[in-house]
Amino acid sequence: MNSLELTIANRNQKLNLAKIEQILCSEVEANEAIRLHCNETPFDIPQNLKQQLVDKMNDLAWNRYPEFHQTKLNALVAKEAGLSSENILLGNGSSQIIQQIVNCCSKFLSEAIIENPTFTFYHQVCQNERMPYKEWNINENDSFDLSNFPQVSEPSLIILTSPNNPTGAILALSTLETLLNQYNNCVFVVDEAYGEFGGESALPLVNEYPNLLVLKTLSKGYGLPSVRFGYAAGSASLIQLLKKYAAPFTINIFTELVVSEFLTNPLYINALKANQARVKNLRDFVFYLLNEMSGETTFKVLPSAANFLMLRFFDAELLEQVKNVLSARNILVSYPIAQSLRLTIGSEVEMSKVIRIIKQVLNQYKAVSNQLEEVIIS
Incomplete structure (x- = not known):
C-alpha cells in the first residue's frame, strides 16, 4: 500500500470511529448523573436507622x-x-x-x-x-x-x-x-x-x-x-x-x-459490614469482567484493594471514545493521570451499565481496527 492509500485508510478509520461514537452517544441519558468519580459508596444507611438517629438528635441540646x-x-x-x-x-x-x-x-x-x-x-x-x-x-x-x-x-x-x-x-x-x-x-x-x-x-x-x-x-x-x-x-x-x-x-x-x-450499635455495625462486603464483591467481579476484556493493545485493569478500579489505556483514541460515551450517558468517572480512567464501584445496576458500554465501545473499536488492518494488508 502506498502513502496515499494509507492516508485514505487512516482517514476512513477516523470517520468510522466518529460514526461509532455518534451511534453509541445517541442514547443520551436525561436521568440523574451516575456518580462514579468520588469514590463514594453507592449504598446509604437504611431509612429506619436514619430515623432512629434523627429521633436521638431531637433530644440533644442544640444551644450548647x-x-x-x-x-x-x-x-x-x-x-x-x-x-x-x-x-x-x-x-x-x-x-x-x-x-x-x-x-x-x-x-x-x-x-x-x-x-x-x-x-x-x-x-x-x-x-x-x-x-x-x-x-x-x-x-x-x-x-x-x-x-x-x-x-x-x-x-x-x-x-x-x-x-x-x-x-x-x-x-x-x-x-x-x-x-x-x-x-x-x-x-x-x-x-x-x-x-x-x-x-x-x-x-x-x-x-x-x-x-x-x-x-x-x-x-x-x-x-x-x-x-x-x-x-x-x-x-x-x-x-x-x-x-x-x-x-x-x-x-x-x-x-x-x-x-x-x-x-x-449492632444494627449500624451490621449494616456497615453488609455494605462493605457488597462493595468488595462487586469490585472483584467487575475486575474479573474488565480483565477478561483487556488486552495488550487496548487497556489493562489494575488489581485494587480499594472501592475503585483504575484502567490504563494503551490507545489514546480508545480512551477518548470511552470517555465521550460515558459522558454522553451522564456517567461521571475520573481521569487522575494520563491515559487512565478511575472507576468507583457503584451499585450492581450502575456497574452493569458501565461494563456494557465499555464492551460495546471496545468491540466496535476492534472491528474498525481489523478493517483497517485488512485494508493495509491488501
Missing part, C-alpha cells in the same frame, strides 16, 4: 457547645483502634487532619515525601504551607519499590497511602517498617482512607514506632462522607504536639452521635 475534649468519643475511637485515648486525635474528616499535620510539621521538618500518583490534596496543602516536597514514583507494576525511594538527607514528613488512590495498590507493612527503621528522624503519615476495603492496617505499629501517624476516616468504608469525621492515631507525644495546632470544636454534636452509633 460540644464537649471541648470529646472525652467519650475519643475513648470509643481508641477502643475501636485498639489503642489508648492519648493516642487519638479526632478531626473533621481526614482532610482537616492532613492540613493540621502539615501545618505543624512544616515548622520543624525540612520537606515532604509524597507518592506519585496520589491524592492531590497532599500537594495542595504542602504548597499552601510552603513546604517543599519530593515524589516517590510507584513503579510500572503499581507497587511500592524501595529502590526508587527519594533521597532523604534531613528530617522530613513522609506521607504514604494504603491502599493508594488512584491505583489501589497496597503498601506492605514490611516495606513500611523498613522505612520507619531507616528514617527514624522523620515523621511518617500512613493514610488508610480505603483500609476497610483491603490490606493490613498499620495501627498495631503505632505503639512500636513513635514517629508514625495513621489516618482513618468514615468517608469511604463507612460510607459517611457527609458526616465529616476522621482521626489520627500516633504516639502520645506526637498527638499532643498536633493538638497544639487544632481548632476548637471541630466535631459537632450530630457527628458525635452518628459516629458513636456506628461504633457501638
